[in-house]
Amino acid sequence: MKITLPLTIYGKYQTDFSYAEIINILDKKTSEKYLLGMKIDKYEYEENNKTIKIQRYSIGLDAFLESFPLIKMKIENENSMVANVKITPSYFRILFFAVFVIVFIPAAFFAEKWTINDILRTPTLPERFLFSLAGIIPGIWCYFQFIRPIKKTEKWLIEKLKLQKL
Known part of the structure; x- marks a missing residue:
């Protein structure tokens, strides 16, 4: 029996990219600038045995407002590129x-x-x-810093890797 935690997003996604192409996309590490460069979102990733861990973070003016959750992607099938994604906030x-x-x-x-x-x-x-x-x-601080970025992280990942939910 698998225990599902509240606020954690579990999903199975498919993409047209290969595993090597996903690593190439993540290697670019392009930062996203908001508010004329006063806020910059960056990310780091770690790849090990077909498992990718991605951590986004913010630098700048309102960096204290968003704490992005950890993303774990486990590649299930490389031929049609199916990945299990788990997005876990800081409980x-x-x-x-x-x-x-x-x-x-x-x-x-x-x-x-x-x-x-x-x-x-x-x-x-x-x-x-x-x-x-x-x-x-x-309560408001917690929502904006820890709970709202959970869904934003999922949208960012879907956009970045062109994922489709299965």
Whole structure:
């Protein structure tokens, strides 16, 4: 029984390129420039025994905004070039940010009494809202830095290697 993890993309793809052509495409390592060169996306790859690991990363102005997941391609058939692709995000980082969301948002709305300035009282609505921001802001940050790049990475890989889903 194969365990499938949430947020991990598993897929079987086919391409018209041969294995050698895929390696040649990856060897070019062309960087993509955004915002007039203020943000540059690059990648590194490692090839071993018909398995290719690709890691994208960003350099520049908003490099802290996107952390791309690791791509593992296992070549299944070289004649018609079929590859199993697994795109795995950093679960440790996602769980780190999820702790803030899980703790602060429910506590902001469901806790009846808080100790504020050494006084036990019911918090006001603005106080609850400000406390919930301690969960909302890390949640939004986690989405843009770790969750959104998962699908972007799959689209990038499909475009780069001209893959068709089986």
